[in-house]
Amino acid sequence: MSYIGDAFGWLMSCCYKIVPDYGWAIILFTFFSKIILLPISIMVQVNSIKMVKMYPDMNRIKAKYMGNKDMISEENYKLYKKMNYHPMLDLVPVVVQLVVLMGVVEGLKKFSVEETMFLGLDLGVIPSQVGGVAILIPIVAALSALLMCWTQNISNVLQSEQSKANQIITLSISVGLSLYLGFFVLGGVGLYWIAGNLLSIVQMYILNACINPKKHIDYEALEESKQELDKVMQYQSAAKKSVSKEELAREKADYKRFMKYGYKQIVFYAERNGFYKYFKDVIESIQKRTDIEIHYITSDPNDDVFALASDTFHVYYIGENKLIVLMMKMEADIVVMTTPDLQTYHLKRSLVQDNIEYIYMDHAMGDVNLSYRKHALDHFDTIFVPNDLTINEIRAQERVYGLKEKTLVKTGYGLIDNMISAYESEGHKENNPKEILIAPSWQTDNLLDLCIEPILDQLLGKGYHVTLRPHPQYVRHFMEKLMAIEDKYKDCDDFTLQTDFSSNNTVFNADVMLTDWSGIAYEYSFTTLKPTLYINTPMKVMNPDYEEIGIEPFDVTVRDEVGISVDIDKLNTLAEVVDKLLNDNSYSKDAMAAVREKYLYNIGGSGKAGADYIIKQLVAYSKR
Numbered sequence: 093m094s095y096i097g098d099a100f101g102w103l104m105s106c107c108y109k110i111v112p113d114y115g116w117a118i119i120l121f122t123f124f125s126k127i128i129l130l131p132i133s134i135m136v137q138v139n140s141i142k143m144v145k146m147y148p149d150m151n152r153i154k155a156k157y158m159g160n161k162d163m164i165s166e167e168n169y170k171l172y173k174k175m176n177y178h179p180m181l182d183l184v185p186v187v188v189q190l191v192v193l194m195g196v197v198e199g200l201k202k203f204s205v206e207e208t209m210f211l212g213l214d215l216g217v218i219p220s221q222v223g224g225v226a227i228l229i230p231i232v233a234a235l236s237a238l239l240m241c242w243t244q245n246i247s248n249v250l251q252s253e254q255s256k257a258n259q260i261i262t263l264s265i266s267v268g269l270s271l272y273l274g275f276f277v278l279g280g281v282g283l284y285w286i287a288g289n290l291l292s293i294v295q296m297y298i299l300n301a302c303i304n305p306k307k308h309i310d311y312e313a314l315e316e317s318k319q320e321l322d323k324v325m326q327y328q329s330a331a332k333k334s335v336s337k338e339e340l341a342r343e344k345a346d347y348k349r350f351m352k353y354g355y356k357q358i359v360f361y362a363e364r365n366g367f368y369k370y371f372k373d374v375i376e377s378i379q380k381r382t383d384i385e386i387h388y389i390t391s392d393p394n395d396d397v398f399a400l401a402s403d404t405f406h407v408y409y410i411g412e413n414k415l416i417v418l419m420m421k422m423e424a425d426i427v428v429m430t431t432p433d434l435q436t437y438h439l440k441r442s443l444v445q446d447n448i449e450y451i452y453m454d455h456a457m458g459d460v461n462l463s464y465r466k467h468a469l470d471h472f473d474t475i476f477v478p479n480d481l482t483i484n485e486i487r488a489q490e491r492v493y494g495l496k497e498k499t500l501v502k503t504g505y506g507l508i509d510n511m512i513s514a515y516e517s518e519g520h521k522e523n524n525p526k527e528i529l530i531a532p533s534w535q536t537d538n539l540l541d542l543c544i545e546p547i548l549d550q551l552l553g554k555g556y557h558v559t560l561r562p563h564p565q566y567v568r569h570f571m572e573k574l575m576a577i578e579d580k581y582k583d584c585d586d587f588t589l590q591t592d593f594s595s596n597n598t599v600f601n602a603d604v605m606l607t608d609w610s611g612i613a614y615e616y617s618f619t620t621l622k623p624t625l626y627i628n629t630p631m632k633v634m635n636p637d638y639e640e641i642g643i644e645p646f647d648v649t650v651r652d653e654v655g656i657s658v659d660i661d662k663l664n665t666l667a668e669v670v671d672k673l674l675n676d677n678s679y680s681k682d683a684m685a686a687v688r689e690k691y692l693y694n695i696g697g698s699g700k701a702g703a704d705y706i707i708k709q710l711v712a713y714s715k716r
Contacts, residue, residue, distance in 0.1 A: 096191065097198025104203040115210025118200075118280050122287040125192060126295060136185050137299045140250035141308050142177045147253060148310065151317035155324040155569060156534075166465065170636070193281075200280045208280070215279035229282035230274025236289035237270040238263065243293050249305040253314075324569065339393045339409075346408040347418060353406070356387045356424040357710050361415075363431055364392040368400075370430050370455050373506040373699020374706065379404065382707060387424075391415060415439070424448055425713040426706060430455035432464050435471035449473045449709060453702070456611040457505050457618075461485045462631075462638045462645040463611075470495055476503040476702050479691045481646045488641035501705045504698030511619040512696065515600050525586070526674060528556045529602035533610035534563035537630040540570075543660055544577060547606070547627070550666040552584050561590045561598055563610070604673050605655075609647065617654040618692060621684040623673040624655035625666070653687050655679070 100121075107124070108117040126133075149171055157163040172179065208216030212225070219226040241263040244251045251259065270289075274282045358378075360371050367390070368375075378384055385404050390397055393409045401407040410418055422442040428451045435441050442448050452472040454460070460469060460482055469475060469486070470493075477483050477500050490497055528551060532539045539547065540562060551558050562574060578589045590598055599605075605616045608629040617624050631647075638645060651657055656669050673679050694701045 096195040097202055100195045100199025101202030104199055108203070108205065113210070114205050114208045114215055114280070115283055117203075118215070118283050119287045122284050122291060126288075126291050129188060129192075130295075132185055132188060133295060133299065134303070135181060137249065137303050139177065139181045140248075141303065141305050142175055144249055144253050144305065144314070145309050146171055146175055146177065148313040148317035151314075151321040155317075155321045156565075158324050196284050197277055197281055200278050203280075210283065213279060215283055217279055218276060219279060219282070220275040226279060227275070229279045229286075230271050233274040233282045233285045233289075234267050234271035236286045237266040240289040240293055241266050244296065247300060248296055249300070249309075320569065342393065343409055343411050343414060347410055347414055350387065350389070350406075350408045350410070350418065351421065353387070354423065357384055357713070358426045358428065358706065359387045359389065359422070359424045361427065361429040361431065362388070362390045362392075362395070362397070364390070365395040365397075367430060367455065368395070368397045369507055369510065370453055371428065371506075373509060374428075374453075374702040375405075377699045377703030378706060381703065384707075384710060389415070389418075412438070420444075422448060425710055426451060428453060428706075432468035434469075436465075436467065441471060449713075451476065451706075454478070454505070457508065457614040458611045459485070459638075459646040459648075461489065461635060461641060461643070462647055463634050466635045466637055467493070468635075469498075472498060474499040474501060474705075476501050476705075478503070478505040478693060478698075479646075481643075481649060481691070485641065485643055485646070488643050492641050501702065502693045503701040503705075504692050504694035506698045506702070508615055508618050508692065509696050509698050511596070511615060514596070515619050518600065520601065523557070523601065523603055525555050525557050526603040526670075527601055528558045528604050528606060528670060529598060529616075530558065530560045530606045531599070531610060531612050531616075532562060532566070532608050533632065534566040534569075535609065535632045538563075538566070539608045539627045539629050540566060540573070542629055543627065543663060545580070546663045547666065548577075548581060548587065550663055551670070552581065552586055554667045554670075556670065557586045557588070559588045559590055559598055559602070561593075564593055567591050604670055613654065614650065614691075617684060618688045621681040621688065623679040623684065625669055625673060626651055626655055626657040627663075628657050628659045650687075650691060653690075654684065 103124070104117055104121050107120040108114070111117050111120050150168060153167040153171070154164055157167065171177075208214055213229060214222070214226060215229075217226055219229055241259075245254075245259045245263070246252060251262070254262075270285055274285065360375065362368060362371070368388075371388075375386060375388075378386065383404060385406065387406045387408070388397060389408045389410050391410060391412050393411075395407075395409070398407050398409075416438050419439050419441075420443045423445050424442075426449045429439075430453050431439060432452070433439070434450060434452075441450065450472045451474040452469055453476045456463075457478060460475075469489075475482075475486060475498055477486070483500050483502075486498065486500060489495060530539075530544075530547065532544075534540075544560070548558065548560075560577070567574065574589060574591070581587045599612070599616055600620060602616070602620075602622070604623060604625055605613060606625045606627065607613050608627050609632040613624040613626070616622070656673060658665060658669055677683065688695065
């Protein structure tokens with residue numbers, strides 16, 4: 093600071109030679125400092141515009157993954173990378189201003205002149221020490237900070253988009269700091285502060301004129317995204333309020349009951365209601381063949397699995413926050429879960445027992461390298477796999493990243509086993525007209541957002557009946573869009589919008605499924621032995637480095653074996669493609685059955701295969 097003070101003192105002396113007045117010399121110095129720091133101000137303006145330009149996407153990310161901080165951070169990071177935005181640049185002006193301020197304080201000590209009076213105020217004294225009219229300096233400094241914040245809240249590209257609460261906090265800090273420091277530094281520093289605040293206002297309007305935010309930011313899209321986020325936040329708020337004191341007490345009691353039980357042989361964890369179906373066959377196979385006590389944790393207080401509780405099947409409600417602590421205190425031989433990213437995010441391996449075997453069971457039949465974050469399965473000991481492709485991908489990850497080899501159990505996929513059983517137990521008549529089911533994903537750039545109307549225009553009136561069955565999450569977030577689609581095609585007798593997901597009949601009865609990158613395609617085609625028509629929307633990529641292992645993703649490989657892919661610019665061929673899928677022997681039941689055999693182990697017996705492994709391991713652990 094001493095060297096910076098010397099430099100600043102010299103600059104002020106130069107300004108004094110130009111304008112031989114203590115106060116005006118400080119104002120001139122402030123003006124020159126603004127010019128010198130102009131490149132930083134321009135950089136901040138450009139960075140702020142980038143940030144606000146990203147707000148619509150950021151709002152939609154927050155709405156889509158509300159409550160999942162890890163996913164929000166992950167998606168925002170991808171967005172920053174895509175937009176070449178650097179969050180740390182926002183700290184540069186703050187650091188520079190602090191350095192300059194400290195330099196001014198030091199510089200004024202070394203900038204010595206005989207006459208320090210300016211407009212009737214002595215700028216060479218500290219207001220708190222002399223009192224009197226000198227206290228006007230910190231008061232005016234505070235008022236200038238108030239004016240600067242007020243104008244920035246209206247016209248600054250970034251600050252104007254902040255919440256009222258943040259604006260008030262920023263204003264309070266700036267005004268309070270100006271007032272407080274103004275009392276305890278030389279009056280000349282106070283004048284520098286006043287001039288700096290006023291010049292910042294002028295500079296802001298000049299920058300807005302030269303680099304106009306309105307030319308770069310879609311404010312209409314920004315407003316729409318705010319409304320979408322508000323709706324989700326209102327829904328979330330209502331959901332939180334609905335959590336009763338009884339449920340909180342129940343969670344506390346279940347946590348205590350789980351911990352009091354002590355050592356457990358096997359624990360299953362499900363994120364929410366409906367996840368029992370992924371464990372069902374394994375659990376029921378264990379129960380039929382052993383008297384092992386199973387402990388099942390769910391983070392949903394209304395999970396249907398509570399109805400299955402018994403003396404040997406213990407069910408606990410543990411919310412996500414309390415679950416973090418419970419997992420770190422876990423004592424068991426085996427923990428089975430469908431939640432990836434163990435140890436990476438909030439769920440950790442046990443801190444009190446280091447030899448627990450953590451088993452991963454997939455809750456969607458898809459690619460473990462493309463569809464999950466990089467290293468999502470690294471910290472599991474064992475993985476139940478559905479096919480050879482998954483084994484090849486995991487072994488390649490271990491080889492490329494130098495990971496410890498995991499135990500891979502050839503189980504298959506229980507959900508499809510159950511769907512096959514349910515499908516075969518029902519009678520299925522021939523559809524006349526043929527039924528096309530559109531079942532999109534709800535990822536970014538899904539076909540509902542990109543091309544649903546051109547698709548419907550190509551298929552309706554061609555002798556088919558078309559049912560649009562959006563993802564439940566899409567219904568939750570974008571019901572207005574769906575209502576607009578329903579209204580547009582309300583006069584079409586061959587079109588139905590389905591938003592009731594209580595039954596799988598629509599899936600079972602369809603002759604052809606049309607989707608983008610949704611995992612429902614495998615469930616449909618491997619259950620019904622009917623083909624899928626894929627629309628080549630942008631691929632869903634959770635791991636941008638998926639090509640590092642050198643293996644074509646399962647989602648890409650299987651895509652053209654269970655159906656046909658169509659690019660968005662060739663939607664005019666859809667009717668022809670549907671006709672081919674319905675009539676070409678390449679997509680007959682026998683051909684589809686061969687594909688199913690190729691990509692699914694133990695069809696109809698995945699639960700037994702998984703239970704066999706777990707029982708064998710538990711017997712071994714009982715001897716250690």
